[in-house]
Amino acid sequence: MKETFFRTMTWLHTWVGLLVCWVLLLVFFAGTLSYYRYEISLWTQPELHKEVFQDYEKGQLKAQLTQAQAYLAQHASDAKDWRINFPTERKPYLSYGWQTQPEPGQRRGEFIEHIVKTDGKGVITDTRDSRGGHFFYRLHFDLHYMPANIARWIVGFCTMFMLLALISGIVIHKRIFKDLFSFRRNKGSRSWLDAHNVSSVLALPYHLMITYTGLITLMLIYMPWGVLTAYDGDARAFRAELKPSRVQVKPTDIPAEMIQIDTLLPKVKGFWGDVPLKQVVISNLNDKNSRVSFYQNTQQSVTDKRTPLIFSGTDGKLLSDTPVAPSATHVTHDTLMSLHTARFAKPVLRAFFFICGIMGCAMIATGTLLWAIKIRQKQQKKIKNGVKATLGLRLVEGLNLTFIAGLPLATCSFFYANRILEKTMENRAQWEINSFFIALTLVALLACFNRGQTSWRLVLRLSAAGLIAIPVLNALTSNSHLISNINEQQWALVGFDLTCMLFGGALWFASNKLRDSTNLAKVKQPTTQGSQLSQTVKEGV
Amino acid sequence: MISNSMTLSLLTFSYLALGCMALAMFSHFRDTFKRSPTPAQSRGLYWTGWGILTLSYYLGIRYLGFAYGSILFTGILSFAGLLVILTASYQPKHLPHLMAGSSSLGVALMFIG
Numbered sequence: 001m002k003e004t005f006f007r008t009m010t011w012l013h014t015w016v017g018l019l020v021c022w023v024l025l026l027v028f029f030a031g032t033l034s035y036y037r038y039e040i041s042l043w044t045q046p047e048l049h050k051e052v053f054q055d056y057e058k059g060q061l062k063a064q065l066t067q068a069q070a071y072l073a074q075h076a077s078d079a080k081d082w083r084i085n086f087p088t089e090r091k092p093y094l095s096y097g098w099q100t101q102p103e104p105g106q107r108r109g110e111f112i113e114h115i116v117k118t119d120g121k122g123v124i125t126d127t128r129d130s131r132g133g134h135f136f137y138r139l140h141f142d143l144h145y146m147p148a149n150i151a152r153w154i155v156g157f158c159t160m161f162m163l164l165a166l167i168s169g170i171v172i173h174k175r176i177f178k179d180l181f182s183f184r185r186n187k188g189s190r191s192w193l194d195a196h197n198v199s200s201v202l203a204l205p206y207h208l209m210i211t212y213t214g215l216i217t218l219m220l221i222y223m224p225w226g227v228l229t230a231y232d233g234d235a236r237a238f239r240a241e242l243k244p245s246r247v248q249v250k251p252t253d254i255p256a257e258m259i260q261i262d263t264l265l266p267k268v269k270g271f272w273g274d275v276p277l278k279q280v281v282i283s284n285l286n287d288k289n290s291r292v293s294f295y296q297n298t299q300q301s302v303t304d305k306r307t308p309l310i311f312s313g314t315d316g317k318l319l320s321d322t323p324v325a326p327s328a329t330h331v332t333h334d335t336l337m338s339l340h341t342a343r344f345a346k347p348v349l350r351a352f353f354f355i356c357g358i359m360g361c362a363m364i365a366t367g368t369l370l371w372a373i374k375i376r377q378k379q380q381k382k383i384k385n386g387v388k389a390t391l392g393l394r395l396v397e398g399l400n401l402t403f404i405a406g407l408p409l410a411t412c413s414f415f416y417a418n419r420i421l422e423k424t425m426e427n428r429a430q431w432e433i434n435s436f437f438i439a440l441t442l443v444a445l446l447a448c449f450n451r452g453q454t455s456w457r458l459v460l461r462l463s464a465a466g467l468i469a470i471p472v473l474n475a476l477t478s479n480s481h482l483i484s485n486i487n488e489q490q491w492a493l494v495g496f497d498l499t500c501m502l503f504g505g506a507l508w509f510a511s512n513k514l515r516d517s518t519n520l521a522k523v524k525q526p527t528t529q530g531s532q533l534s535q536t537v538k539e540g541v
Numbered sequence: 542m543i544s545n546s547m548t549l550s551l552l553t554f555s556y557l558a559l560g561c562m563a564l565a566m567f568s569h570f571r572d573t574f575k576r577s578p579t580p581a582q583s584r585g586l587y588w589t590g591w592g593i594l595t596l597s598y599y600l601g602i603r604y605l606g607f608a609y610g611s612i613l614f615t616g617i618l619s620f621a622g623l624l625v626i627l628t629a630s631y632q633p634k635h636l637p638h639l640m641a642g643s644s645s646l647g648v649a650l651m652f653i654g
Contacts, residue, residue, distance in 0.1 A: 178566070180562075180563075180622075181559075181562075181563040181566065181569060181622075181625055181626050181629050182568075182626075182630075183626050183627075183629075183630040184630070185630055185631070198623070198626055202619045202622040202623055202626070203619045205615045205619070206615065206616070206619060335608075339612070344609070347545075348545055348548045348613070349609075349612065349613050349616060352613070352616025352617065352619070352620060353616065355616070355619070355620055355623075356616060356619055359619065359623070
């Protein structure tokens, strides 16, 4: 009984993992980069790197609001709404934004953002068209080149498989504590198994958390029935009750004079005290039903509390309910969501989340590499006799090369496209994204012909060289560079350059390792300790 | 608000604690000291490890609040574990030195920060 149970679990772990691992790797990789979404976006907008960055200043709020209202009234009087964004730790600049009136048949208009210079007078309007970090954020759950709802189902399916793989992985790993600190290097597939175990077990709390909360973020798509039953099929009513502030009020079309927004500040202070503000949104401009909503910067708080204070835009009366304590269910959901997005994380904790994310990528990559190595070992005799490797093995090896070695290269080419493409190019943002996928496709094409060491080395070296040269690219294509950024303490930009170099160095190291070892696929036979491993593979075939 | 130096000292203490726990294991102890541990040594290292871990977790939640402290501590543990594994596999002989060095750095940081 016990043996069959372990065999079944091993079988489950192998197949559930292998089936979805490449999509998962893409999702994990994009998600990990999304922890630095705003920092990446900042880097991809070199126009903002000079004379723009400022800290949040409580004393400046009143002046900033007055100025913002005047500026927006002048430049965006017929907009759908206005957004005044105050500097935060991760978006260290003041900006005035608005949404244009949607075209007929569209739900949303175009979003325009003008960034205010530190002198308070100049405004930067000609930022390049780029998705920046938001590309990776969307890629994380919407994939690309396909409708979002289909992509979300695919990602959800893969996440469910990931959860299964994690749990079955815990069950079959009999020596979790005995092997907790074991990494036996230069032992062929044994080392790969160790690397797989180390990256899984060490960050296990993170892996379980991120997979589970990942399912929670989109749970209403995957399991809509509870809501549909309780609200008679009206999911919108549920959302309205969950987040009353999200409900958009319709304009009455009766024109009315707007109040000065800065006169509301004392009231906001009365409710929230000195909490820093993040954003002020003004909707239904110059209408009797206009609204002014204040959002606070929730900082380190682990639950979200994204409830705004909403005032009438014509008489300044508070319209939102005075903040009440949310229900336990609401808080739980909020906490799970913000755990997934790490919205609350300060730089150090964010770095730990990032490291854990990288360990997740390593776990997936080592898992599938291990499978390919073991299967190749099994077929070694046949391959020596001139028989071709099976289609499954070739497919897995090809996909491994494409995704494991290809993703860094694709990311690298995204950054290069961001800086090199003509600023006025049509569909510029889309072409940056295309270049990401073109790089991936090129690696895939290479993988069709050669999946051996030379290809791995070539791709790894290319991305290594590209990433190491990122600071040079930055210096050549923007008005600041690594040294000047260090001098001006622009740590987000410094961090970007250094992280790229670090990863470039790591990839270079990996490609050198490849040269040293005879072959990725040529490995020693497993020792007795590897019995669990060989069993994994037996079940896997 | 916790300072970054506090986080760094928590990291060094976790490194020390997990290092002790690694050394409590037969094979790691042998790799490091070239002899087998006595059962008493093993047990001692094991419980010292747990003790330091508990203490640093307590420090973490005391300065950061239960929620943020727990999350940060989990992250610190993962990273410290990775560092211990790398040391134990590539520089086993220097594991004790690094443990001593890092924890003195941690203590120093606590007094400065």
